[in-house]
Amino acid sequence: MLRPFELCEPASVAEASELLLRHGEAARIYAGGTELILAMKEGLIHYDYLVNVKTVPGLAGVRLDADGSLRIGAATPHRVLERDPSVSERFPAIARMEADVANVRVREVGTLGGNLCFAEPHADPGALLQVFDATVRLERKGGARTIPLERLFVGPFETCLEGDELLTEIVVPPLAPRSAAVYLKFGFLERPSVGVGVAVTLADGHVADARIAVGSVGPVPRRMRDAEARLQDRPVADSEAALAEAGRIAARASDAITDLHGSAEYKEHLVGVLLRRAFQAALAAVAGSERR
Template identity: 40%
Template sequence: MIPFELARPRSLKEAIALLDPEDPDIRPVGGGTAVMLMMKAGVLRPTRLVSLRDVEPEYAQVRPGANGELVIGGLTRLATLEHSPLVKEGWPLLARTLRTLSNVRVRNVATIGGNLGHADPHMDMPPVLSALGARVTISGPNGERTVPVEQLCTGYYETVLARDELISRVTVPPQAGRPAAYMKVTTRAAHDWPALGIAVVLDMQGAAIGRASVIVGAATDRPTRLTEAETLLRGASPDDAILRDAGEAGAAQLDIVGDAHGSASYKKQLLKVYLGRAVRTALDAASARGAQLKGHAE
């Protein structure tokens, strides 16, 4: 291994100052799970790693924000999110997804900011947070800016982040009882990289879908909104015919990418089937949660 400098700043401002917008061999490190794998593979040979572990603890906290939002510090570990009572109560989609994200060893060290900033298209959090309408606060030498999670990734391992910018916060609007589900298809264990991931969040008007947010991951080079499927679902009663049509429309919209986890034609077929299943799962989960809350009240 080529020697490199390990910097341990005590503040976010100091960490940003240690980064270089012109030098790709200087990298920030949160949990380090992706960086270590890249170094072992010889893909990354850093001259400096900027550890974020010692910056202000506020960036590793989960707290309620304005208007019922969830505010997640960029250095919050995934395991902290997974076990947060606040997340379990108000954002059950996040809590359910985190239980099958990677494995417990990774979740104990990986951070939400690093997870999103790595921009691997097979990640679970980007489509889930995109469907929930989350946004990231990006901090850099010129201050802060806010970007929807849906617009953060621009391609394979590429984001709108400059090399001297960091994700300091993630803000998630209230799930507020909206039916939601994330389904992923893997060839092995549930925590393995998916061939397809699909996140669905529904706003209901009685028994009909008032509005649907449908985001697909793993089949494309970035989380992608299925606008054609959303249009078909809007105002519809979720019967078998409309769910089948929505799946067909979603598959037709995408330029699906084949990889080691599945061919393009295989992923297209998965999408046709799993979009409808995700909607059904969301509705079933909401019904079960409603019955559980009613039981507690009684």
């Protein structure tokens, strides 16, 4: 049963931060509530004060910068990202990933910021956004910092956010020309069991850049730089052999955990399978965009 709490409606980020500072452990940011209210209903956690960020002006919405970067307000629901034309035209991998998060009811209210800040290991955006080198803006009253998204995640359900800090914005830089990103996941429960994001840039028949991130497998979503190195600066025609090695390296580095989704060995195997498919799909996407 849901115990009573006070819903605070701050008018600014500074006011929200002040409320968090004033009430300490008794207060928590509330966005879509799809995780928070569920956990409170089940009696797993309780807060006396929920600080609603959906009413803070400027925290929801999507815009493109002059340099092509996508700026996503932390309180933007998944459903908006799935449907926004600037996302689907310029960042199709993100729109596709968002369209496959949870179900439409969760996507309608659940926000990207809530997804990242909850740091549930079985989630999609944290892995895909890392192959774009996304950054996050963290703000508190009187200060702000911008960090790479990968540094936000500290452990399962744990981020580097300070008690009075809010995530306010996610910034996604565009990929270089002749690039494509693909995210593939596999799962048979509500949330993903394994997710692999890949971004590839081609130049003169070579893989000029390859970025790989794995999510849902270990405690946090991670970039796989050693695996990336196996694919970079190689002729595209030679990438098949390197893919098997990259898959093995990524599987080992993902710190796979045995849980309800499957054994660590099973997840490691899937990392290799999804990495190969995602890489090949990204190559095909670059080729396809050049034929158009």
